[in-house]
Amino acid sequence: MKICFIMYPWERVDPDSDSTLRLIHEAILRGHTVAITSTHNLTVRNNVTGSFCDVIVQKSKVSNNFKTFYNTIEFRRSQLPLSGFDAILMRDNPPLDNLAINFLDSVRSDTFIMNDIDGLRLANNKLYTASFVDLAHEFIPVTHVSKNRDYLERMFFESDSDKMILKPLTGYGGRGVIVLEKSAKHSFRSLLDFYIGGNNKESSRENYVILQEYVSGAEDGDVRILILNGEPIGAMRRIPAEGDVRSNVHAGGTVVKHTLTKHDKQLCKEIGPKLVRDGIYFTGIDVIGGKLIEVNVLSPGGITRINKLNRTRLQELVIDFVESVVNSKELAIRRKNEFRQAIEDANLG
Structure with a gap:
């Protein structure tokens, strides 16, 4: 099986804790061909969507020590068509690069993408x-999403809870998450100005924020x-x-x-x-x-x-699933071809 990981830069991988490295290691252990790339390496060449990929050079022995595996891995750079891969695993960090996702629209019928681009x-x-x-x-906790300051202020003061959570809509990794208490109501408007930004006149430049029930x-x-x-x-x-x-x-x-x-x-x-x-x-x-x-x-x-x-070893379950989906697709293609051949043979008489 041929797998491409669209991910964050390789040099940012922490071998002691990185989940993507575990998935790559498991795929290599099983003898699959693995390549890595990033969203900024996506290309279209002669109407074919591809990417500048770093293909992992297969070795006779794969170290079970993840730090050793990471430090000794060898790559071969090549521009490759993405539809040639059996599976593409999206492992990029937030926020989502919508333009990069548009590149993948053209290969989704040929290649299993996890997670699906839609x-x-x-x-x-x-x-x-x-x-x-x-x-x-x-x-699901009670949640309000808006960039309208008056609305958010009203929801905050009408809440039955003494405190709520405020966070940016597009944040990740816990960035920007704060607890708001009713006792600090005089600071609420100022916090909204900071999180929403803009100037109250050009809403397109303002940011959506989430005001959410504080869960006990x-x-x-x-x-x-x-x-x-x-x-x-x-x-x-x-x-x-x-x-x-x-x-x-x-x-x-x-x-x-x-x-x-x-x-x-x-x-x-x-x-x-x-x-x-x-x-x-x-x-x-x-x-x-x-x-x-x-x-x-x-x-x-x-x-x-x-x-x-x-x-x-949860990575085993993930790669098991990818293999099962790819195998099912290949089986469906073989059956379709066999049925088409049967019809062709009948036509020839």
Whole structure:
């Protein structure tokens, strides 16, 4: 199988914790041809969408030490047609490069893309959680999204809670997440001006922000659940650093083992079918107090830490899934060709 990873720069990979490196390593172990590229290397040549790729040179022995594997890997640069790959795994960091996604429109019928490009368009920002129907707010917190200051101010003061969460719509990694308390109401307008930006006259230059119900238990951290083809495959609890509301490890949080609760499993069961319908085959969801806070679809992380906490290898499950999809597509093509040949033979008499 031939796999292309569209990802962040190779030099930014941390071999001790990087999830994408685990997926690449697993694919190489299985003898697959693996290439990596980035969105800025995408090209069109003679109406064929391709990319300047770094193809990993196959070796007789693959080190099981990820740091050694990363430091000794060899690449061969080549401009390659993307439709020649059996699978493309999108592992770029947010925010979504919409122009790069448009390049992939021309190869989607030939190549399995994970996650699907339409799914990425739908779910690449925090608005996606609002698309899940949960009228009782059992799984989805009350959320307001706007760039209208008056509206957001009204929602804040009308809230029954003494505090709410404010964050940018397009942020990631815990950046810009703050807790607002009613006692600090005199600062609220100033915070909106900072987050929304612009000048109140040119709304196109202003930023959308999220004002969200403060979920009880947020101070104790969140749960990252990795979901593959609609089913949970692993989880961990992330605990924020002292004095910080953000649980993200990059923001100073720590991780501990987490066993999925009955409510966690029900949440996954509620959202799983829609994720699959939308082409979101591999995602990391963030849950606080049993409620879905975010759906991470571009380069969901957590494989390495969940593996260490549970002595498992989640990358095996992910590559298993990619292989099964590709094999199913190849089987369908063979059957189609056999049927076409049968019709041709009948026509020849």
